[in-house]
């Protein structure tokens with residue numbers, strides 16, 4: 411079973427995302443900010459990190475940079491999911507190591523589509 | 532307001548003649564939801580009143596609105612992914628090698644809808660073009676619905692639409708952002724020529740094609756209509772060309788003039804003529 415770490419400071423978003431990923435047969439864990447995500451990634455090495463941008467403690471963009479500098483057995487795919495919908499932000503995320511990018515509001519079809527593109531479905 | 536059986540039959544037949552669309556009685560709700568707004572627009576009280584008007588005189592403008600309203604335009608970028616991978620890995624290398632002489636590859640997208648499919652083809656071609664520097668590509672996108680083709684021509688998509696099927700790298704590479712809308716860049720837009728065309732008509736005017744995408748449209752037709760259309764696609768196709776159908780469509784029971792190349796799905800080549 412593929413695994414996913416859902417990183418968002420909104421509990422509601424995490425609940426919605428968890429439902430979507432679990433329906434697609436992913437096992438899920440959650441983190442409320444970038445720092446908590448890094449701690450979990452080091453231990454759990456998930457296949458996918460579903461990452462918000464704006465969060466307290468550590469933002470998603472700082473988080474992805476740190477993920478890419480970690481020595482992991484296998485680097486996760488990182489999918490941003492954020493209200494930062496600007497062209498410049500998207501390209502910034504891509505240059506800093508994101509694999510895919512979802513602009514909020516999001517739905518199950520968008521998630522499914524991105525996972526298929528990344529070869530995870 | 533429900534229709535009398537005779538009224539249903541009348542309008543179903545009209546739509547079948549115009550669009551090829553097969554409407555069975557259990558699809559009456561489709562007539563209701565899609566045609567009621569048109570009835571109101573034409574100052575008719577309800578669907579039966581619309582049918583009464585049509586029985587007297589089927590005004591072409593009204594008929595066209597009905598025809599357009601009955602089309603299902605659901606589509607997405609890189610639908611099913613596989614056909615576009617096959618285009619890149621199998622079809623283009625073979626065809627371009629075979630077209631060293633004419634240096635031209637012509638592609639017909641026969642149910643273009645709002646443009647996601649022809650632009651997915653165009654993007655694939657642009658990404659691969661460096662391998663075939665001498666080949667000139669031509670894409671023609673047709674659809675029966677002129678309003679949806681206008682959207683295709685504009686190439687402006689909502690945030691929702693660009694998040695279905697399109698890899699993010701291709702979004703930032705080939706689209707311009709305008710608020711929460713995304714417009715396809717001119718370089719891509721210029722690659723596709725759009726024309727209103729009803730698949731029930733003879734496509735001889737378009738000449739011969741090397742690849743025909745005819746995806747997720749045959750499903751709406753009855754078997755006799757499918758057979759007639761596929762026969763015409765066959766007549767427009769180069770002897771070494773390809774027909775690409777939708778993921779749930781097949782030639783089985785429609786035509787025996789095609790075969791599936793090894794390793795491919797929903798993609799057909801003609802048996803030797």
Ligand SMILES: C[S@@+](CC[C@H](N)C(=O)[O-])C[C@H]1O[C@@H](n2cnc3c(N)ncnc32)[C@H](O)[C@@H]1O
Nearest residue numbers: 550602604606642644675676729730746747748
């Ligand atoms: C479901 S869409 C498929 C779009 C695209 N090929 C895809 O696979 O995503 C079907 C399209 O076929 C068009 N269509 C329906 N009947 C047609 C006809 N008789 N001739 C030409 N186009 C037709 C509709 O207007 C609609 O845009």
